[in-house]
């Protein structure tokens with residue numbers, strides 16, 4: 001069946017912020033390809049399909065080369081131009097000091113948050129370059145974090161992985177500017193998803209979802225910024241945006257102390 005709708009991909013689009021990014025894009029008339037680590041990706045695709053677009057689910061482990069490449073192959077195999085790519089999948093490891101956190105879990109997080117992001121970005125950027133400007137917009141969203149703007153004690157490797165994503169997005173944005181491919185970084189503040197629970201942070205202030213930003217609002221802000229071609233956007237309420245403003249004038253030790261007080265397990 002042929003469609004004239006633009007095509008978007010969202011890694012980690014089966015739940016959390018990624019699902020809401022996919023939903024925003026579907027509501028704005030995009031077919032969406034989504035990945036996830038569990039069978040939930042199929043149920044999520046069924047839900048998104050109720051919005052009247054085509055949805056292509058793919059289950060794979062984003063910590064592995066084959067998992068990332070498999071998702072990419074599934075999208076490239078559709079034989080369609082790619083108009084939007086949201087490099088969203090990411091995990092955290094926290095709830096303990098670096099002395100105690102598990103090395104394998106941290107190396108796996110680096111594989112998902114850094115290596116996998118570079119891998120998928122390489123495929124997307126080359127494909128968008130090849131397809132040229134004649135098949136509609138070409139826009140990339142890299143999901144970073146407010147954690148990119150501060151040291152992150154008690155999740156000491158997570159923040160650096162998100163700083164990597166932010167700098168990477170701003171770097172390739174500059175390279176791709178003349179080509180008309182836009183790159184936007186989304187920096188969510190603490191957001192209501194399964195993220196902190198999965199990161200082992202249930203026993204911290206981040207274990208409680210009730211005070212966090214609404215993931216539908218964070219995603220809407222991210223997609224608005226993507227289509228505006230902004231270089232980055234802080235996702236969340238006014239307090240979240242103010243936090244990033246404050247970070248610009250605070251010393252690294254001050255930020256580390258503030259963040260550590262929030263993330264230290266009780």
Ligand SMILES: NC(=O)c1ccc[n+]([C@@H]2O[C@H](COP(=O)([O-])OP(=O)(O)OC[C@H]3O[C@@H](n4cnc5c(N)ncnc54)[C@H](OP(=O)(O)O)[C@@H]3O)[C@@H](O)[C@H]2O)c1
Nearest residue numbers: 012014015016017036037038062090145190191193194195
């Ligand atoms: N939540 C926050 O407070 C927050 C704040 C700032 C930035 N972020 C960033 O936002 C992004 C999305 O986080 P989230 O809050 O939506 O997290 P989430 O609720 O835990 O969702 C993570 C998504 O990634 C998928 N996923 C996890 N591990 C995977 C793996 N190994 N292989 C393939 N897919 C995998 C999950 O699939 P399943 O559905 O199958 O589990 C799900 O679709 C991440 O990059 C995170 O760093 C989050």
